[in-house]
Amino acid sequence: MKHILLLTDFSENSLNAIDYSMHLFKGDSCDFFVLHVKSSDSYTTDDLMAIGNESIYNTIVKDGKEELDRMVLDLKTRLNSENFTFNTIVDFDNLTDAINQVIKTKSIDLIVMGTNGVTGAKEVVFGSNTINVIRTIDCPTLVVPKGFDFRKANEILLPLDVEDTLSGNAFNKASKFTDRFSKKVHLLRIIPNSDNLLEDQKDKKDLGNFLKNTDSEYHIVNDIPMNYVVDCYIQTHQIDLMILLVQPESLLERFFMGSATTKISNSIRVPLLVFHT
CATH class of the missing domain: 3.40.50.620 (HUPs)
Known part of the structure; x- marks a missing residue:
């Protein structure tokens, strides 16, 4: 239960x-x-x-x-x-x-x-x-989100920054949720430069290990803040729910720079499910 x-x-x-x-x-x-x-x-x-x-x-x-x-x-x-x-x-x-x-x-x-x-x-x-x-x-x-009417979480968006891994405990929990509720997972790997070959290979290997019963779509995005990428993607795709893998943040980072978590959370258009690393 x-x-x-x-x-x-x-x-x-x-x-x-x-x-x-x-x-x-x-x-x-x-x-x-x-x-x-x-x-x-x-x-x-x-x-x-x-x-x-x-x-x-x-x-x-x-x-x-x-x-x-x-x-x-x-x-x-x-x-x-x-x-x-x-x-x-x-x-x-x-x-x-x-x-x-x-x-x-x-x-x-x-x-x-x-x-x-x-x-x-x-x-x-x-x-x-x-x-x-x-x-x-x-x-x-x-x-x-305020006023959001329920619909099945068939299409799930999972944005990833450079610190997120698809082989950790947080993603393992997320994959169990997607297997239970969704038909497809959209993964967006946001990285600060164009050197993404290793990230690409590792992510796709991990996806094969964890998302065995769910379709997936994988994209790499370079040099664009995560909150912009997420907002644009949700507006141009039929996304029903978003998952975030939340990293620990230092007080200095939160106070002076904010975080992707804060910026995304304050403007979410669909329900947000958070798993902690």
């Missing part, structure tokens, strides 16, 4: 991401953990003092728990023919700390979340939440 963590702030976007996951895993046996986090950062000392004699649970957590229970009851009613179980969790904590705790205690296989929250401020909410989850939490994460 798959153990899947669904993140929600009750926004339309997070509910759409949950709905996407219900369609994606239709027919599978899944144990869903639906997590709503009341961020401790959003409450000041004055807020807590104003609680008075009531407990923090009753004033901060209880309302969220009741709304979460109503949402899950609706899911159970709509999906009673599926082999799904649902568990609700409300936490008063930092978002990434709350997620890590659930991952450890519930043996989570996948996180599902939307790209922005109730404020609609993509540059703030997505930057602080989704990117932080992708970068700091070592668990496969599926990010669904």
